[in-house]
Amino acid sequence: MQTGIALEDLTKSFHTPQGTVRAVRGIDVTIEPGETVALLGPNGAGKSTTIDMLLGLSAPDSGSVSVLDRSPRDAVDAGLVGAMLQTGELVRDLSVRELVEMMASLYPDPLDVDQVLDLVGIAEIAERRTQKLSGGQTQRVRLAVALVSDPDLLVLDEPTVAMDVEARIAFWTAMRAFASGGKTVLFTTHYLDEADDYADRAVLMARGRVVADGPTTEIKARVGNRRIRATLPDADLDALRDLPGAVQAERRGEAVVLTCSDSDAAIRALLAGYPSARDIEIAGAGLEEAFIELTTGTDGDA
Ligand SMILES: Nc1ncnc2c1ncn2[C@@H]1O[C@H](COP(=O)(O)OP(=O)(O)O)[C@@H](O)[C@H]1O
Ligand SMILES: [Mg+2]
Known part of the structure; x- marks a missing residue:
C-alpha cells in the first residue's frame, strides 16, 4: 500500500548569534493517503520548519521524511506535491490566467486551466493583473498555482491568515472541491474552527514537539x-x-x-x-x- 507522509524522529535546530533554536525536537507523524490533516500550534511551534523539511526545502538534522514513498525532492520534482507557503508573492505583470497557464506548462499532466480557475472561483478575475488582487483573491490564485499540476498531496501553510470570514469560506470551499477526489492535504492554521470544519485529524505542535494527535473532535474537546x-x-x-x-x-x-x-x-x-x-x-x-x-x-x- 502506498503511504502518504511519514515523518520519523525529525529534528531541526537553527544556530543564531543569540543561541541555538531547537525548532523541531523529534516528531513522528504519519499521514495516510486521502487524509486531510491540520497542523495546529502557536507561533514558533515549529510548523513551518516541519513543512519546509516535508517539501525538501531544508534538510533535517536527524530523522527521516518520506512523501508518497519518495524523498521530498523526488516527490516535488515529479509534480506530486502542490504547496502554498507562508511567504512568497505572485509573479507581477501577468494576468491571473497567464500565471496559472505558465505554471501548468511546467508539468507533464496538468489540470485544464479553465477548470482550475472555475474550481478555485477566480474565473471572473482571470484577466486581472496579479498585483491588483485583494488578499483573499491572491490566496485563491496561489491555491490555483499549487493545484494546477494535479498533485496527490497539497501542503498549505497558514493559507487563510488575515482573510475575512467570507474569503476564508471561499478558500476552503475551493480546497475541498479539489481534495474530495481522494487527495491528501496537510494545512497549518491558527483557527481552531478551520481544523474542526475541514480536517479529519489535527496534530498539535508546541515548542517543537507534537503534544496531541487525533480526530479534531477529540482535540477540540481537549483545548476548546x-x-x-x-x-x-x-x-x-x-x-x-x-x-x-x-x-x-x-x-x-x-x-x-x-x-x-x-x-x-x-x-x-x-x-x-x-x-x-x-x-x-x-x-x-x-x-x-x-x-x-x-x-x-x-x-x-x-
Ligand atoms: N531560519 C531560521 N533561523 C533561525 N530561527 C528560525 C528560522 N526559522 C524558524 N526559526 C525559529 O524556529 C522556531 C519555529 O519556527 P516556525 O517553524 O516558523 O514556527 P511556526 O511556523 O509554528 O510559527 C521559532 O522559534 C523560530 O523563530
Ligand atoms: Mg509558520
Whole structure:
C-alpha cells in the first residue's frame, strides 16, 4: 500500500548569534493517503520548519521524511506535491490566467486551466493583473498555482491568515472541491474552527514537539474549554455541572468555576437559572492558552 507522509524522529535546530533554536525536537507523524490533516500550534511551534523539511526545502538534522514513498525532492520534482507557503508573492505583470497557464506548462499532466480557475472561483478575475488582487483573491490564485499540476498531496501553510470570514469560506470551499477526489492535504492554521470544519485529524505542535494527535473532535474537546467564574454562594455543584454546555463545576470560596465545552450555552443557562450570579468572568481558553496548558509540565527547555 502506498503511504502518504511519514515523518520519523525529525529534528531541526537553527544556530543564531543569540543561541541555538531547537525548532523541531523529534516528531513522528504519519499521514495516510486521502487524509486531510491540520497542523495546529502557536507561533514558533515549529510548523513551518516541519513543512519546509516535508517539501525538501531544508534538510533535517536527524530523522527521516518520506512523501508518497519518495524523498521530498523526488516527490516535488515529479509534480506530486502542490504547496502554498507562508511567504512568497505572485509573479507581477501577468494576468491571473497567464500565471496559472505558465505554471501548468511546467508539468507533464496538468489540470485544464479553465477548470482550475472555475474550481478555485477566480474565473471572473482571470484577466486581472496579479498585483491588483485583494488578499483573499491572491490566496485563491496561489491555491490555483499549487493545484494546477494535479498533485496527490497539497501542503498549505497558514493559507487563510488575515482573510475575512467570507474569503476564508471561499478558500476552503475551493480546497475541498479539489481534495474530495481522494487527495491528501496537510494545512497549518491558527483557527481552531478551520481544523474542526475541514480536517479529519489535527496534530498539535508546541515548542517543537507534537503534544496531541487525533480526530479534531477529540482535540477540540481537549483545548476548546473555557471557564466561567461567578460569585454564587449557595448553588449546588451537581446542578451546575448539568447545565447545557458545562462539563465541570468546582467551588472556590463564594465563587464557582464552570469548565465548559460550550461557554455560550452555559452562560445563558447560568443567567436563566441563577439570576443572583454576579461578578461573572469568562476566562478565554484561546488556542494559545490551551497549548500552553497542554505543554506545561511536560516539556523543559533541555
Ligand atoms: N531560519 C531560521 N533561523 C533561525 N530561527 C528560525 C528560522 N526559522 C524558524 N526559526 C525559529 O524556529 C522556531 C519555529 O519556527 P516556525 O517553524 O516558523 O514556527 P511556526 O511556523 O509554528 O510559527 C521559532 O522559534 C523560530 O523563530
Ligand atoms: Mg509558520
